[in-house]
Amino acid sequence: MNERLVIIPTYNEKENIENIIRCVFSLEPAFDILIIEDNSPDGTAQIVKRLQQEFSSLFMIERQGKLGLGTAYITGFKWALEHQYQYIFEMDADFSHNPQDLIRLYEACVHGADMSIGSRYVTGVNVVNWPMSRVLLSYFASKYVRIITGMKIHDATAGFVCYTRKVLSSIYLDKIQFKGYAFQIEMKFTAYSLKFKLEEVPIIFTDRTLGTSKMSRGIIKEAVFGVITMKIRALLGKIKKGTDAGKL
Numbered sequence: 488m489n490e491r492l493v494i495i496p497t498y499n500e501k502e503n504i505e506n507i508i509r510c511v512f513s514l515e516p517a518f519d520i521l522i523i524e525d526n527s528p529d530g531t532a533q534i535v536k537r538l539q540q541e542f543s544s545l546f547m548i549e550r551q552g553k554l555g556l557g558t559a560y561i562t563g564f565k566w567a568l569e570h571q572y573q574y575i576f577e578m579d580a581d582f583s584h585n586p587q588d589l590i591r592l593y594e595a596c597v598h599g600a601d602m603s604i605g606s607r608y609v610t611g612v613n614v615v616n617w618p619m620s621r622v623l624l625s626y627f628a629s630k631y632v633r634i635i636t637g638m639k640i641h642d643a644t645a646g647f648v649c650y651t652r653k654v655l656s657s658i659y660l661d662k663i664q665f666k667g668y669a670f671q672i673e674m675k676f677t678a679y680s681l682k683f684k685l686e687e688v689p690i691i692f693t694d695r696t697l698g699t700s701k702m703s704r705g706i707i708k709e710a711v712f713g714v715i716t717m718k719i720r721a722l723l724g725k726i727k728k729g730t731d732a733g734k735l
Contacts, residue, residue, distance in 0.1 A: 489517055489544075490573040491593060494563035496523045497531050498553050500580040504534050510586040511578075512542055518576070518589060519544040521566060523559040526552050556646075557670030561663060564655050575655060577648045584647040588690050592649035600686035601654050602678050604640065605647030609687040616694035632672055635714045636721075638679050641687060644668045654678050657728045669713030676717050680726040 493511055497504060504522075511518050524532045524547055535547050548562060560577060567575040574593055578584045588605055595603035607613050608629055614622050625644060632643035648671075658677055665673050679685055720726055 489519060491516065491518045491576070492521055492567045492570075492572040492574070493518050493576040493578050493589065494521050494523060494560060494567065495578055495580050496525070496556055496559035496563075497527060497535075497580050498525045499527045499529045500531050501527070501529045501534060503581050504531050505538060507578075507580050507582060507586065508535070508538055508542070508545060511589065512544075514586060514589060516590070516593070517544070519572075520546065521563050522547040523563050524549050525554060525559065526550060555666030555670075557663060557666040557673075560670065560674075561660050564650075564660055568652065568656055573652045575650045575652070577646055577650075579646060583692055583694055585690065585693070588647065588688070589649075591688050591690075592647070595686050595688050596649050596651050599684065600649075601651050601683035602675070602685045603649045604642060604645050604675070604685060604687045605690040605692075606640075606642040606645055606687035607690065607692045608641040610689045613689065613691045614694070615691060617692075628668070632714055635718050636672075636676050636679070638676060638685075640675060640679075640685060643672045643675055646671050647690060647692075648674075650678075654681075654683050657681055657683075659727070664716075665713050669717075672714060673717055676721070677726055680721050681728050 495507065508520060511520055522535050524535065526549065532549055539545050539547065548566065564575060574596055576589060576592065584605060592603045592605060608626060612622060612626060629641060629643045632638065633640065663670065663673055675685060
């Protein structure tokens with residue numbers, strides 16, 4: 488076990504999961520992997536279990552069903568803190584995030600950031616294979632978040648992130664409310680509200696070529712109205728630093 492852990496939530500990722508695991512394990516410095524598997528009917532868990540016989544630093548938590556991205560990461564964060572990891576990463580299973588960029592996110596935190604964000608928009612628009620409608624939705628969603636929250640972050644919905652241990656151990660994880668895109672915004676806004684240093688690292692985001700997207704209208708609606716709720720909570724002084732991860 489080393490100090491770096493990559494958390495990868497999965498639901499029906501049989502086409503991608505073995506390749507993404509092998510790519511992450513090929514990196515230097517080394518990263519451990521935790522799969523949060525939501526009872527995929529396509530056999531994703533069986534592939535991971537087979538690979539666990541080959542890789543001793545591959546871990547998996549199996550859940551009873553599709554419970555949402557946010558709850559998957561919260562489960563992973565708590566496990567990572569319990570196992571004393573110092574750098575905890577979020578990454579998709581579908582290669583939309585380039586595993587090589589894990590090293591750049593890690594280096595940003597080693598050199599002073601409390602939280603580093605793989606940003607699609609900090610140097611323009613760096614998205615491949617998305618229809619223009621979705622590029623515009625994502626881009627202007629981040630603009631909207633900047634206006635409402637005051638965060639100087641270009642890609643607030645980014646899901647490619649490195650957290651230092653001190654950030655996650657300072658957040659009341661059980662009070663994080665949202666499950667979809669708003670979860671990503673809420674985690675960034677909470678860290679920002681607690682005065683941690685957030686740094687964007689430019690990446691190229693490439694849409695999945697295998698498997699199906701988990702995007703839905705409900706996720707978009709949650710993000711739009713969730714941002715306002717988060718800002719109100721901050722104005723009321725309800726975002727406070729905790730002493731224990733997941734403390735109620």
